[in-house]
Amino acid sequence: EIVLTQSPGTLSLSPGERATLSCRASQSVSSSYLAWYQQKPGQAPRLLIYGASSRATGIPDRFSGSGSGTDFTLTISRLEPEDFAVYYCQQYGSSRTFGQGTKLEIK
Amino acid sequence: QVQLQESGPGLVKPSGTLSLTCAVSGGSISSSNWWSWVRQPPGKGLEWIGEIYHSGSTNYNPSLKSRVTISVDKSKNQFSLKLSSVTAADTAVYYCARGATYDDAFDIWGQGTMVTVSS
Numbered sequence: 540e541i542v543l544t545q546s547p548g549t550l551s552l553s554p555g556e557r558a559t560l561s562c563r564a565s566q567s568v569s570s571s572y573l574a575w576y577q578q579k580p581g582q583a584p585r586l587l588i589y590g591a592s593s594r595a596t597g598i599p600d601r602f603s604g605s606g607s608g609t610d611f612t613l614t615i616s617r618l619e620p621e622d623f624a625v626y627y628c629q630q631y632g633s634s635r636t637f638g639q640g641t642k643l644e645i646k
Numbered sequence: 647q648v649q650l651q652e653s654g655p656g657l658v659k660p661s662g663t664l665s666l667t668c669a670v671s672g673g674s675i676s677s678s679n680w681w682s683w684v685r686q687p688p689g690k691g692l693e694w695i696g697e698i699y700h701s702g703s704t705n706y707n708p709s710l711k712s713r714v715t716i717s718v719d720k721s722k723n724q725f726s727l728k729l730s731s732v733t734a735a736d737t738a739v740y741y742c743a744r745g746a747t748y749d750d751a752f753d754i755w756g757q758g759t760m761v762t763v764s765s
Contacts, residue, residue: 540708572749572750572751574751574752576692576752578692583741583755583756583757583758584692584741584755585755586746586752586753589746589749589751589753593749595751596753627691629692629694629751631745631750631751634694634705634708635682635694635697635707637691637692637693637694638691639691640691
């Protein structure tokens, strides 16, 4: 099973700042089948990024994904108030597993 | 647009079987998509349970495989989850989700349903 480790566990930033979230896999993720989701309290997760770097439909361009192999990054270029949430990475190249999440909180 | 809606009992007794259904509306369950179940214990992260294709092919999380059955009912345009021998550790919000046609990432999610295991 591929284990995904996200860091940091909590990230405290201010609106307008840049956020960088990391997701490291215990083995290579095939074909960059790596996705990022955003989850707000009481809501279902929302797909942000698929294929490591492709934005899902309707996702603002301040969200970007990068990486390959075992190291992946989600970057939010300029934080908006609505971006403060929990973010999960997921690999779907070998079965499906999620990272433990990064909470992005307002500083 | 495709929407998913989970339904089922909110309370299940320990050692019993948890049964949930996900109704697909606005589209066909026989489309080229995998259909998944994902759960989230209170205050914790997401765990993939398993998936099914309209042909009936399934894949399960190895850690749950011995207790999980996912089935599809094309006539009702829905798919279902059964989890047997439940304990308090199975208390969670259960989501159904669709694997995207182009990629298999989960592009559509149900709103989720809370299931509590308690006597």
